[in-house]
Amino acid sequence: MRYDWAKAEIVVAVKGGPSVRVVGVDGCPGGWLAVAYDGRTFEPRFHPSFTDMLTAYPNVSCIAVDVPIGLV
Structure with a gap:
């Protein structure tokens, strides 16, 4: 299954306009590893801890965390 990034961009634009930032x-x-997206560009960054990552993005609309469900 391939993810359609064009549709994701449309959803971000509809939900909050071009200034929406998600991570x-x-x-x-x-x-x-965090990748921020502002509707135009992707910005990858490494953070040594989860707390560091959270404090690096105080004004985002959403932070999505990949959780390996099979290991829970």
Whole structure:
């Protein structure tokens, strides 16, 4: 299954306009990889802790965390 990024961009635009900023995060060795998206550009960043990641994005509309459901 392929994700349709064009549709995701439309959803972001409809929900809050071009100034909406969302972040997706996933755990990785040594910390968390976060990718912020503002409707135009992607900005990847590494954060050594989850708390550091949260404080780096105080004004986002949503932070989506990848959770491996099969391991819960």
